[in-house]
Amino acid sequence: MSVGLQRVEPAPSPAPPESHARGWTAPGWGFVVKLLLMMVVNAAGVLAILSAWNAGAWVILGVLVALLVAADWVYFSRRALPLKYLFPGLVFLAAFQMFTLVYTGYVAFTNYGTGHLGSMQQAVDAALIQDEQRAEGSPTYPLAVLREGDTLGFAINDEGVVRVGTAEEPLEAVGGAVVDADGAVTQVPGWEVVPRAQLFSDAALQERVVALRVPVSDDATEGSIRTREGATGAVYTSTLEWDPAARTITDTETGAVYSPDDRGSFVSADGDRLAAGWYVNVGFENFARAFTDDRYAGPLLRVAAWTFAFAILTVLTSFGLGLLFALVYNDPRVRGRKVLRTIFILPYAFPAFMSALLWRGMLNAEFGVVNDWFFLGANISWLTDPWLAKLAILWVNLWLSYPYWFLVTTGALQGLPGDVMEAARVDGAGRWRQFRSITLPLLLVATAPLAIASFAFNFNNFTIIYMLTDGGPAFPGASVPLGATDILISAIYQISGVSGGRADYGLASALSIIVFVVIGIVSAVAFRRTRKLEEI
Amino acid sequence: MRKHIALGVAVVTSAALLAACSGGDPAPATTEGSSAGAGDGAGTELVVWSDAERAEAIKNAAADFEEDTGATVTVVQKNFEDLRADFLAQVPTGEGPDITVGAHDWLGEFVESGVVDTIDIGDRAGDFEQVTLDALTYDGQLYALPYAQESVALIQNVGLVGSEPPATWDEMIQMATDAGFAERPFVLYTNGAEGDMYTSYAFQTSFGAPVFVQDESGSYTSEVGLGGDAGLAYAQWIHANGSAGTGYFTDTVDYDIGNELFATGQSPFIVQGPWTIPTYQDAGIEVAVSPVPSAGGQTASPFVGVQGFYLSAQSSNALLANEFLVNYMATDEAQQALYDADPRIPALTSVAEQVSDDPVIAGFLASAQNGVPMPNIPEMGAVWEFWNPAQIALINGEDPTSVWTSMVTNIEGAIGG
Numbered sequence: 037m038s039v040g041l042q043r044v045e046p047a048p049s050p051a052p053p054e055s056h057a058r059g060w061t062a063p064g065w066g067f068v069v070k071l072l073l074m075m076v077v078n079a080a081g082v083l084a085i086l087s088a089w090n091a092g093a094w095v096i097l098g099v100l101v102a103l104l105v106a107a108d109w110v111y112f113s114r115r116a117l118p119l120k121y122l123f124p125g126l127v128f129l130a131a132f133q134m135f136t137l138v139y140t141g142y143v144a145f146t147n148y149g150t151g152h153l154g155s156m157q158q159a160v161d162a163a164l165i166q167d168e169q170r171a172e173g174s175p176t177y178p179l180a181v182l183r184e185g186d187t188l189g190f191a192i193n194d195e196g197v198v199r200v201g202t203a204e205e206p207l208e209a210v211g212g213a214v215v216d217a218d219g220a221v222t223q224v225p226g227w228e229v230v231p232r233a234q235l236f237s238d239a240a241l242q243e244r245v246v247a248l249r250v251p252v253s254d255d256a257t258e259g260s261i262r263t264r265e266g267a268t269g270a271v272y273t274s275t276l277e278w279d280p281a282a283r284t285i286t287d288t289e290t291g292a293v294y295s296p297d298d299r300g301s302f303v304s305a306d307g308d309r310l311a312a313g314w315y316v317n318v319g320f321e322n323f324a325r326a327f328t329d330d331r332y333a334g335p336l337l338r339v340a341a342w343t344f345a346f347a348i349l350t351v352l353t354s355f356g357l358g359l360l361f362a363l364v365y366n367d368p369r370v371r372g373r374k375v376l377r378t379i380f381i382l383p384y385a386f387p388a389f390m391s392a393l394l395w396r397g398m399l400n401a402e403f404g405v406v407n408d409w410f411f412l413g414a415n416i417s418w419l420t421d422p423w424l425a426k427l428a429i430l431w432v433n434l435w436l437s438y439p440y441w442f443l444v445t446t447g448a449l450q451g452l453p454g455d456v457m458e459a460a461r462v463d464g465a466g467r468w469r470q471f472r473s474i475t476l477p478l479l480l481v482a483t484a485p486l487a488i489a490s491f492a493f494n495f496n497n498f499t500i501i502y503m504l505t506d507g508g509p510a511f512p513g514a515s516v517p518l519g520a521t522d523i524l525i526s527a528i529y530q531i532s533g534v535s536g537g538r539a540d541y542g543l544a545s546a547l548s549i550i551v552f553v554v555i556g557i558v559s560a561v562a563f564r565r566t567r568k569l570e571e572i
Numbered sequence: 573m574r575k576h577i578a579l580g581v582a583v584v585t586s587a588a589l590l591a592a593c594s595g596g597d598p599a600p601a602t603t604e605g606s607s608a609g610a611g612d613g614a615g616t617e618l619v620v621w622s623d624a625e626r627a628e629a630i631k632n633a634a635a636d637f638e639e640d641t642g643a644t645v646t647v648v649q650k651n652f653e654d655l656r657a658d659f660l661a662q663v664p665t666g667e668g669p670d671i672t673v674g675a676h677d678w679l680g681e682f683v684e685s686g687v688v689d690t691i692d693i694g695d696r697a698g699d700f701e702q703v704t705l706d707a708l709t710y711d712g713q714l715y716a717l718p719y720a721q722e723s724v725a726l727i728q729n730v731g732l733v734g735s736e737p738p739a740t741w742d743e744m745i746q747m748a749t750d751a752g753f754a755e756r757p758f759v760l761y762t763n764g765a766e767g768d769m770y771t772s773y774a775f776q777t778s779f780g781a782p783v784f785v786q787d788e789s790g791s792y793t794s795e796v797g798l799g800g801d802a803g804l805a806y807a808q809w810i811h812a813n814g815s816a817g818t819g820y821f822t823d824t825v826d827y828d829i830g831n832e833l834f835a836t837g838q839s840p841f842i843v844q845g846p847w848t849i850p851t852y853q854d855a856g857i858e859v860a861v862s863p864v865p866s867a868g869g870q871t872a873s874p875f876v877g878v879q880g881f882y883l884s885a886q887s888s889n890a891l892l893a894n895e896f897l898v899n900y901m902a903t904d905e906a907q908q909a910l911y912d913a914d915p916r917i918p919a920l921t922s923v924a925e926q927v928s929d930d931p932v933i934a935g936f937l938a939s940a941q942n943g944v945p946m947p948n949i950p951e952m953g954a955v956w957e958f959w960n961p962a963q964i965a966l967i968n969g970e971d972p973t974s975v976w977t978s979m980v981t982n983i984e985g986a987i988g989g
Contacts, residue, residue, distance in 0.1 A: 150950060151684040154664030162686025162885055166713060176694040235891060236641040239616055242891040264692055265895040312686030331985070400764070402824035420765045420823055420968065508765055510961035512970070513978040515985055517957030530957070538681070538950050539660075 074111055078104065103127060144545035145317055150538045152300050152315040160278050162312035163285060163302065168274040171259045178219040179261070179269035181235060181245055182227040190250045190261055191221040191229070192269050200224060201250040207261065220267070235266045256288075285310065315542075322546035335511055335518045336527065343523040346429065347494040351487050353434045358441025359479070363471075366449050377446065384439035392503035395432045420509045422520035429521050433500055437490070441483075448482045449475070477569065484566040491562070492555050501526045524551050616643045618892050620881075621659065621672040623652035625914035630673075633906040637896050643889075645896070656681075663687040663884050670887040671897065676707040676878040679715055680950040688715050689883040689890065693898055704919040707878035707945035709791070716880035717897045718919035719910050723874040724771050724845045725939035726865060730858040732840040737862030741775070744865050745820075748840050757820060759833050759842040762967065764826035767960030770946075771843055773875050777944070779806040779868030783955060784947050792947040794987060798959075799980040802868075807966055807976035809867060816969030823964050846916065846936050861935025863942050876943035878919065954986035 081104035088097040110116045110123045146152075177192035182200065189202040191213065198213035198221055214223035222229060235242060249260040252271055259273035275289040285294040285302050294302035300316035301309050326332060361380060365373055383391065398404045399418040407416050418428045452475065460470050501507060507522035507530065518527050528551070529535050532544035622630050627649045634645035648669065650658060656678045662668035664687065674682075682688040690713045697705060697714075704718035726737065726744075733751050738744035748757030761771045769776070773783070781802040785795040797803075813820045825833070834842040835855035842848075843864055852859050864872040881901060887893050900906060907923045917937050918924045928934040946952070962979040966972055 150660075150681050153660060153685045153687070158664055158886065159686055162683075165686075165689055165885055166683065166711065168690070169713065170692055233642065236643055236895075237616055239888060242616070243888060246890045264891070265898060266891050267895075268694065270692065270694065311684045396764070397826075397828075400824050400826070400829065402822055403829050417765075417823070417968075420964065506766055508961070509964070512965065513974070513982075515982050517961070519961075533953060538953055539657075 070111065074108065077107060081107070140545045140548060143541055144322055144549050145319060145542070146315045147300060147318045147322075147540070147542045148315040149540035149542055150533070151311070152313045154314055156283075156296065156300075156314045159300075159302070159310075159312045159314045160285065163310045164274065164276055164278060166311065167276040168262075168272050171271040171273050174259075174271035176268045176270050177261070178221065179263050179267060180221040180224070181230040181263070181266060182224055183230050184227050188244055188248055189227065190248065190263065190269060191224050191227070192261060193219050193221055198224065200227065201261070203248060203250065206251040206253050232266055318542065322542045323550065325543060326547055326550060331515045332531065335514050335516050336524075338511070339518060339522050339524055339527045342426070342521070343495060346426075346433075346523055347491050347497075349430055350433045350437065350494045350497075351490050353430065354437040354490075355441045355445075355483075355487060357434060357438040358443075359445045361438070361442050362445040362449055366446060377442075380442050381439040383435055384437075384443070388436055389499050389503045391436055392432060392500050395428075395435075396504050399428055419505055422509055425505050425509060425521050429500065429504060432504055433494070433497070436500070437494075440490075444483055444486055445479060448479050451482070452478055480566075481569050484569055485563065488559050488562045488566070492559055495523070495555050495558075496525045496551065497523070498525045498529070502529075524554075616889055616892060618643055618645045618671065618889055618896060619669040620645060620647050621650055621655055621669040622647050623655065623673060624649055626673055626910060629906070629909040629913040630901075632909055633900050633903075634896070637900045641892065641895070643892055659882070659884075660685055660687060663886050666886060668884050668886060670884055670889050670893045672882050672884070674716065674880065674882050676716070676718075676880060677946050677948050677952060678882075679708060679710050679948040680952070682882065683710050683715065684950055687885050689885045689887065690715055691717060691883055691894065691897060693717065693902060696898070696902055699902075699921060700919050701921055701924060701940075703876050703940065703943065703945055704878045704880075706791075707876065707948060708880050710948060711791070716882045717902055718878050718880040719901065719907055720879045720914075720916035721876055721919055721940055722845055722847075722879075722916045723876045723936065723940040723943045724774070724843050725861050725863060725874070725936050727834070727842050727844055727848070727852070728860050728862070729834065729837060729840045730860050732837060735860040737860065738841075738865050740865050741778075741867035744841055751840055753838075753840055755819075756833070756839045757841065759825060759830050759839045760821045761827065761830040761842070761844060762821070762823055762825050762963065763960070765823045765964055767823075767963040769956070769959045769963055770875055771845075772963070774843070774864035774872035774939075774943075775809070775867045776803075776806045777874075778864075778866040778870050778872040779803070779809065780870050781806050782944070783959075784949070784951070786944075792949055794949060794951050796955075796980060796984055796987070798983065799977070803980065804973065804976055805868060807962075807972040810963060810966040811969065811972040814967035814969055821967045823967050846932070849932055859932065861932050861939070863935075863939040871942055874939055874943045875946040876940050877946055879916070880919075951987045955983055958982045958986070 081100060085097060085100045085104070088094075088100055107123065110119045177194060179193075180191045182189040182191050187202055189200055189205075190207075191198055191200045191210075192207070193215055196215075197209050198215065199207040200210045200213075201207035210224060212225045213221055216222050230241070235245060245263065245266060249262050249272070251260045252258045257273070259271045261269045262272050263269040275287050277286045277288055279286065283296055286292070287294070287304075292304040292306065292308065294304045294308070294310055297303045298316065299313070299318070301313040303309050326336070364370070365376055365380070370376070396419065398406050401407060401415045401417040401420070404418070406418065407414055416424065418424050456474055456478075457470065460474055465473070501521060501523055505519070505521045507519040507526050509521075510517065510519045517530050522530065525548075528544055528547040532541070532547065533539045534541065534544050618634075620630055620634075627647050630647050631645070634647070637643070638645055652673075655672055655674055659668060659672050659674070660681065664685075668687070679688070693700075693714065700718060701721060704721050705714060707721075708714055708716045708718055728735075728737070732753070733747045738747055745757050748754075762768050776783075779802050781800070782797040784792040785797040787793050810821065811817060815822070830842060830844070831848055831851050833839045834844075835852050835857055837857070849859065849861075864874055866872045881897055883890070883893050883897065902920070904920060904923050907918045907920045908926070911918050911923065911927055915927075915933070917933060917940060918927060924937060928937055947955075958979050962975050965975045
């Protein structure tokens with residue numbers, strides 16, 4: 037078959053000139069510089085690894101070690117030339133893009149939020165803390181912390197009688213103890229009184245003292261002595277008991293047994309729930325809620341419609357106005373073009389939230405300058421009428437974003453080939469025809485991707501909504517706190533309770549992911565269509 | 573090539589550094605053996621989160637504590653608004669502080685999330701204003717050491733309407749009308765078009781419609797008290813003073829506009845908090861402060877907001893933290909210093925009385941003594957979202973019955989669901 041065909045070995049290419057960063061031959065300082073820089077990187081990396089070790093952050097530690105090893109390999113290996121360029125970018129990509137994405141995705145499948153913030157052990161701690169009450173009428177006793185070997189105990193001064201006990205031994209009166217003028221116990225036979233200074237300096241001892249409960253008597257229901265600051269004690273009672281083996285909490289008074297359910301809460305057989313819970317995986321529930329909860333469905337549909345209208349109209353109006361100004365001020369007959377152009381882009385240079393706040397003041401129906409100056413002082417409620425508020429949002433966003441398009445289209449116009457224009461003119465095309473058939477299509481090739489990016493940005497333009505109207509005016513009587521100018525992202529902020537109240541980060545993450553998918557699809561379709569523009 | 577490598581290395585370095593930062597606090601600052609200290613608490617560190625106003629006062633109180641115990645107190649300054657979310661997020665991860673400054677209405681959320689520890693001030697309880705302890709109590713347990721309370725009160729322009737406080741709403745309107753302010757006798761702060769039921773709550777309680785029903789011990793239950801005839805009467809009252817009635821209430825008064833209307837003498841009465849007083853006094857207005865007048869016949873009880881020090885449930889220095897709070901921050905000197913740093917009414921009765929030499933403070937204290945703590949149950953978050961827009965709808969002349977009843981239904985739905 038392959039009669040005359042033979043693989044032709046490529047001629048060995050001449051050895052590439054050795055890089056400055058590698059060569060030992062003169063001058064060689066390139067390698068020294070690289071070595072120094074890599075020493076800095078390694079020093080920083082080792083420091084980071086050590087601190088991750090100290091903090092017990094094992095995942096971070098693993099990632100740091102992997103990154104550091106990879107960095108050293110990439111920059112000292114002969115084979116990884118392309119990676120030398122790519123590695124820093126990849127690190128950034130992983131740290132700032134992938135991590136956030138993956139983490140949001142992870143939270144979306146949990147019920148992380150108010151009441152479900154920590155681990156199960158922390159929920160147990162909280163339940164026990166919240167349950168332990170100071171016994172009614174218990175006096176505050178002067179208290180001393182005692183130590184004998186490894187055993188800790190308390191000595192209290194009960195109106196002149198010194199009683200001593202440990203976690204196992206209930207309080208018992210002892211003789212021979214010394215009490216000072218303030219009533220504090222200073223000496224107990226057979227025990228060492230731990231000085232407070234030592235308590236304060238020894239964190240481990242502190243924790244043991246805070247956790248120590250000395251029963252008042254053999255009867256557990258009478259409560260036990262605890263101290264909070266090491267100098268006084270009082271009788272506390274608690275009714276909840278944690279059984280680590282069975283993973284249940286038992287109420288010794290009512291006999292109710294609280295066991296963990298699959299939603300991250302302790303629930304008794306009667307359905308009583310302990311306040312604190314922990315976060316667990318809830319599967320697709322957060323995603324399903326957005327579509328199945330009928331309280332959300334109606335208002336969210338209206339919000340979604342307005343979000344699309346807002347994003348599309350903003351891009352169209354600001355693109356149109358920016359292009360108009362760009363065409364006018366691109367004409368060589370206009371004097372002082374540079375100064376004028378600079379002034380035009382000023383709104384772009386202001387922070388958007390400041391501008392939005394200013395506009396909010398100017399649009400105030402009673403005191404705002406807009407009504408005073410342009411509408412004869414009429415009380416036009418720009419921010420409280422559903423339609424006028426939408427108009428106000430579009431207007432302010434137009435003001436904020438047309439300079440961007442002015443800038444972009446000015447640049448694109450200046451890059452258009454002059455000969456094509458001239459050819460059109462020679463062929464007898466009028467100004468409108470030139471614009472419509474040549475300028476605009478050529479312009480769109482350059483600007484359409486930017487328009488899509490602008491659409492995606494405005495789709496999530498939380499700042500302007502939050503600062504100008506905060507989503508208001510509210511839908512009258514709606515069962516969710518949403519309003520006529522809420523866009524999806526501000527609606528998520530409201531209904532997930534992140535704005536205040538019972539926060540549900542799981543729901544917020546799930547809804548954000550849905551919005552992300554919507555924008556992704558819209559952008560992908562739009563980019564596909566813009567390719568057609570390039571075929572002109 | 574070299575340039576690229578240098579750039580690349582710089583990027584890797586910063587990435588590594590950033591990663592290091594996100595990897596949690598670098599090794600906890602262990603200040604080793606400062607043998608000079610009296611007590612050898614060196615090595616233990618107490619972290620306190622505070623807002624800017626209080627940071628200095630806390631540091632001063634901490635100086636004595638550090639000297640006595642040898643421990644270090646690190647005050648971390650944050651925006652007051654950020655404290656709540658940061659505390660909730662960081663305590664479970666172990667990166668939270670031992671103590672944070674906070675408002676009492678965060679308590680319900682803190683308890684549900686298991687991030688706060690109880691505290692016990694024992695016999696000292698009698699030294700504090702009762703309302704401040706009530707506010708920081710949840711299910712019968714005290715969760716924070718109160719240091720300040722605040723509530724809104726009626727502020728009047730002495731130059732325009734004299735210093736005699738009006739007893740009722742009608743009396744106030746009459747005084748303002750006589751002084752020539754028939755068009756805007758009173759400034760109702762509504763936070764622009766968003767609504768603000770916090771400031772005007774005293775008017776609502778004067779109709780006998782509390783936001784949540786209180787049980788006999790004074791704790792709030794989650795039973796909504798807004799409905800019924802009393803609530804409806806209040807809704808009708810707002811409606812009658814909105815655009816469909818006298819026009820005294822508008823949806824255009826935000827914080828700055830309200831202050832300006834009062835500070836420039838365009839209106840003689842306003843209900844606002846103590847934080848606005850410097851604005852008025854700087855404008856040269858002589859103010860008199862008194863409890864909010866009753867509009868519905870009963871006592872007008874404003875919300876009392878209380879601020880306190882919360883103790884983290886995950887603190888590994890609980891003993892030190894308790895010592896600091898109960899024996900150093902609950903003293904007259906410390907509370908006086910906190911007052912000097914930011915003049916809010918102190919929670920310690922003795923200090924509160926001491927600073928009441930100032931008639932303005934005395935006026936706010938009198939108003940607060942009429943007041944009820946703002947509910948600290950988490951359900952409150954859902955209430956604002958429907959309550960505030962209802963105020964705006966009523967001011968804009970919508971039908972009071974339908975607005976108010978649908979608001980009550982929605983609040984009950986949001987709480988139940």
